[in-house]
């Protein structure tokens with residue numbers, strides 16, 4: 001059966017066969033250390049689970065709820081933005097509830113990109129920006145993130161047909177943050193060229209060594225030019241719950257919500273109640289989580305360095321961007337790591353051509369396992385010499 005052209009434009013999941021290989025090994029009883037996927041391993045804090053349990057028995061949430069979600073959750077988001085970033089938002093017109101931020105990051109392309117429009121997206125970058133761009137018929141313009149430019153995209157490389165630009169700091173996969181001056185220059189350039197900025201702040205709460213992530217909306221002009229996507233998946237270990245939000249320019253929010261009215265009903269009300277508990281409740285668990293990832297990062301890079309593999313420490317997010325020697329591709333390294341060390345990592349090339357030369361390690365296993373994995377990988381790297 002022939003699918004529609006838009007389906008044929010969808011990119012392939014580049015490391016699907018690695019995920020399959022992990023499953024096959026596990027079925028054979030082999031203990032694979034999975035550092036390949038950014039799937040948080042720790043449980044959701046108890047007060048959030050309790051809020052879901054209470055709301056689950058409320059018949060109000062057994063019925064359809066408003067298409068655009070709970071106004072009380074939008075108010076909680078506005079309060080959260082004020083407390084975290086001193087950003088003032090009107091909850092009714094500047095906030096949209098999302099069934100996870102992944103869907104919103106795709107919907108923004110559907111809402112604003114016409115066939116033939118150019119869309120900038122980081123390379124290497126989170127693959128789902130591309131999914132939305134392709135569904136909308138837009139042309140991806142990869143925006144290189146390289147070590148020599150501190151993993152910031154070049155602002156002079158911008159086609160005249162550009163409609164939308166994605167950025168993401170703390171960054172997946174490189175683990176880098178962007179300084180305020182970068183946001184300010186980007187905002188000025190976007191304002192003068194009428195380009196919409198979409199900032200993916202998925203890892204906004206996870207910044208290391210005393211750093212703080214920056215909200216696009218907190219910079220002068222940010223709210224006039226863009227939208228920001230936040231998820232509860234990472235900060236509150238709620239990846240399976242599917243809840244996030246977008247905030248920013250009211251016209252962007254308006255068209256995003258209009259599109260959503262036609263695509264789906266809002267997330268289950270009980271989950272939205274739990275999200276309110278997460279955003280307005282105690283934030284100690286968020287601080288503790290950030291410390292946990294920082295300690296795991298330190299464990300991995302210290303163990304790797306002891307075996308001669310020197311990896312620059314990441315500044316945030318839940319990843320380490322690890323350089324590998326050039327005599328094999330990043331995909332070959334990922335296969336070797338899995339076959340010979342029983343450790344799964346994500347090949348850098350799966351995130352774009354500028355990811356070649358790296359593998360991404362996710363900090364989603366306890367420190368002991370990360371220590372063990374770093375030793376195994378570094379030894380393999382040392383012993384694998386060019387032919």
Ligand SMILES: Cc1ncc(COP(=O)(O)O)c(C=O)c1O
Nearest residue numbers: 100101102126172202231233244
């Ligand atoms: C950079 C980035 N953005 C967005 C998401 C999507 O998060 P969710 O759909 O769970 O809200 C992820 C998930 O891994 C991510 O890494």
